[in-house]
Amino acid sequence: QLQLVESGGGLVQAGGSLRLSCTASGRTLSGYHMAWFRQAPGKEREEVASISWTSILISYADSVKGRFDISRDNVKKTVYLQMNNLKPEDTAVYYCAARSGDEYRDWGQGTQVTVSS
16 A cells, blocks of 8 residues: 655745645555645545656646646655645645556545635
């Protein structure tokens, strides 16, 4: 079982920045795709960004494109989400997830991000 732990969430004013981290333990991350999801109150969970094992394949949701940056350090077994120019609509619980097949099966507990206006 792969264990994922997020950190770096908090309260920030609109226009500010936060950097989220997700560190894995329990088994190797070799070959795994990683992603950040978020869920805001009253809304469905959405994929924010994803990154392949080699960091060659990277994708972003349209709502965060140009503002967020996903990266990974396979030696540290950590995935990052740099969030810039944050907006109130970015307020959500952010989760990291891992997959080696078609579905993300391993999930972290989530970290709260709150952006005030």
